[in-house]
Amino acid sequence: MLDNNIKTQLQAYLTNLQHPIELVASLGNGQKDEEVRGLIADIAELSDKVSARFDGNDARKPSFTVGRNGDAASRVQFAGVPMGHEFTSLVLALLQVGGHPSKAGQDLIQQVKDLSGEYTFETYISLSCQNCPDVVQALNLMAVLNPGIRHTMIDGALFQDEVNARQIMSVPTVYLNGEVFGQGRMGLEEIVAKLDTGAAARDAANIDRKDAFDVLVVGGGPAGAAAAIYTARKGIRTGVVAERFGGQVLDTMSIENFISMKETEGPKLAMALEQHVKEYDVDVMNLQRASKLVAASESASGLTEIQLQSGAVLRAKTVIIATGARWREMNVPGEQAYRNKGVAYCPHCDGPLFKGKRVAVIGGGNSGVEAAIDLAGIVSHVTLLEFGDAMRADAVLQNKLRSLPNVTIILQAQTTEVTGDGSKVNGLSYTDRVSGEARHIELEGIFVQIGLLPNTDWLRGSVELSSRGEILVGRHQDTTVPGVFAAGDVTDVPYKQIIIAMGEGAKAALGAFDHLIRSGVSAS
Template identity: 65%
Template sequence: MLDQNTSAQLKTLLERLESPIELVASLNDSDKSEKIKELVTEVAALSDQVSVRFDGNNSRRPSFGIAKVGEQARVNFAGLPMGHEFTSLILALLQVSGYAPKVSDDVLAQIKGLNLSSDFEVFVSLSCHNCPDVVQALNLIAIHNPGTTATMVDGAFFQDEVEQRKIMAVPMLFQNGEHIGQGRMTLEEIVAKLDSSSSSKDLEKLNAKAVFDVLVIGGGPAGNTAAIYAARKGIHTGIVAERFGGQVMDTMDIENYTSVQKTQGPKFAAEMEAHVRAYDVDIMNLQKVSSIKGADETAHGRVEVTLENGAILESKTIILSTGARWREMNVPGEQEYKTRGVAYCPHCDGPLFKGKRVAVIGGGNSGVEAAIDLAGIVEHVTLVEFDTQLRADQVLQNKLHSLPNTTVILNALSTEVMGDGSQVTALKYQDRATNTEHTVELVGIFVQIGLLPNTDFLQASNVELSKRGEIVINDRNETNVQGVFAAGDCTTVPYKQIIISTGEGAKAALSAFDYLIRAEGVII
């Protein structure tokens, strides 16, 4: 099950175990059980601190739990935690033994203060790069709340359950059998969802903040770089982020960032966040901005930022770096069938459609890449493109056309997502040349039609936006509002690329600093 190199690395990591643990397997007569038996036996052989037994009584079989010797297992894996989930297994082994997690003291105290008694399940696919964060968060919550269990469920292992519960997107999270969320969620997001008092605590802390010199709004590549550059100037810097990493968290492979030949989005985002935390930056995560006022609109002459929870932050300058989000089709049925057949991440949700018929909407690089990836999993892929030709790179088009289980429909307008009330059953589209309506029977639709800037909160502000909703900036990243700068995918700068966003973030921070030292009446 484990190759020689992986076994050697795991053996070294298991030397950090704080106390003896045991792996408790609940098996049946299936081939999947044999694989779990093989895995837990190999892991146990790597450390004298790890034992294994096969008399588990978990009703979901095959599965295995991890527990301190003499205790009931609260962390469970219903499936093989390989692929992206192998890190979840390693952390569970260490943390169940008492090894300290790498989270802040405040977050750990909040976890322990939940006093939960719940059974959590998270359905995953091993190709999902967003799932491990949720699995690891729930495991940590279970470890520090004695009345709580956490179970990772591999959808490929339990396909009947996936069908029965209509799970068509991962990660999918349940608490005591009730659906409470889906999609990528950080530990802090999950804890905040479970802690009913977190909102009032946040409000009090945020309102007590001193005036910032530079306040960055957004935690993607542009925002993180801006925060680093501002903090290096020795000025009071804060960053407000709805989620650290931004759209990078939804990106699989990154191969065009100079000096980094290849990495993955979540890893890149984690390294960005660690870089920001190395400086004296006041980080306010999980906070969404609802409105801003420029310096010339306030009595005190400072920029004012109002958060969704009602807190108000003041700063001498702000840098808007709120990024972009996936564009939706905006057709009947799309909202109704989100996570029930309508999806936006082929890497995450593709395995749930194994052997089925799906469509990809969009003929750019993202759409064609998605169709190619899905073709290796599903029965058939229909790619629907609005234009009269595909816009993807020719090498991708050649690969797509070489696949026997793909169909390309050009000059087509998607008009409706159809379903039976519980899941998608078909896609309607209109032939733009003849205006005739057509229906494609399928169970999954992957939308890949570009980006929309996250600037809705600026609609009522004085910040100038383009017709596409992008923030209009000049070559110094200045907006039309005094003290307000902008950078990255939310702006009019062409070519939405990570490396461009980081450069724009640096420019915006330097421009904000220059504004602070030159503007009349502004003293650092």
């Protein structure tokens, strides 16, 4: 099952096991069952601290548990073959069940251990989903740390009956004790915060008590991370407040144009960014959304204030806004009602759930055409709708798309409504912009790929924005508010690229430091 190179690497990892572990498989007679059998046998051969049994009686087949020897109720389970993006989840589960310590912060680990009650989690994933491993790994770790927690990863493409019965049309989808707990990327910190209901209030109180920062970075994507590193290296008091560290990069599948790095994936780059930031004395406040900016000239403290949705207020001598952008929505009736019920924004993540079904892709740019090409290999038929009179994607992508037999391209189409049966999408209505005729397509999924919107709603009335809602910046990334700078996709600087955002983050940091010196606001 595993090639020799992977076996060699895995064998080295398994030397970190501190306790014997046992893999118990529940198998049927299919091809995937044999793949699980082979996978478990390969792992057991690599360490004398790993044993395998094939007499499990779980209803999900194929599946297997990872537990300590003698543990009557193993709390970590994989239903399916955890390869692809989930192979790392399997490796971490082996190590953590075997006693190898997690890299999570000790305060967070203790918070997990202190959770009381019984929690049975089930996470539906697809092996091509780059967001799913974060959720699986977080819940697996929680199951290792707390005897009241159990977790099962379920490959939605393999267990289609469950997916259809529960009407799951987006991954990752997490169930807790039989009820939907959450959808989309969630890290350990976010999951624990949802379970520990008093955590948000405690965090808000702690944040509110913090002393003023020399530089406060709002946003944790490439621009924010670069800004934080540059200011921290100046030896000044630096803070980062972010809704989710990594930002839009977390949703990026493949990155092949980041100079010096031939190829990587968004989540890997996001993790590297966070680790780099934490090499310095930076106060990182995650899972916090900014709600308002109050300029120094208008605040009682004489400092720029950032109000958070939690009610806490942060104060700083200078602020760098790097809140990035989000997927642009169609803003038509039915879109929100059927979000994650057929309306999706990540073809890599959710595509496998639509195997053999009819879907539409909205948008004829590179993202839309690439999505249509990828989906064409999974679904029965793809209809691509473009508002303009021509697709805007690169010619090579357009040629590839037109060569596919199960793709229909409709130009000059204005989407007007997403239709459904109350529980899931069943079609899409659009207007032919040439004839004015209203038309309808019957389908089961809609993938929206029409670009990004800057995350500036919270800034309206405080800094000057462009007609597109982007922050207007000068040569030094300065905004129209003294002491406030901005960088990355949230600004009006053209060419939204990761490497450009990082460069702008560095410029903003240098601009903020220069402002501290020249304005007479002393840096600590």
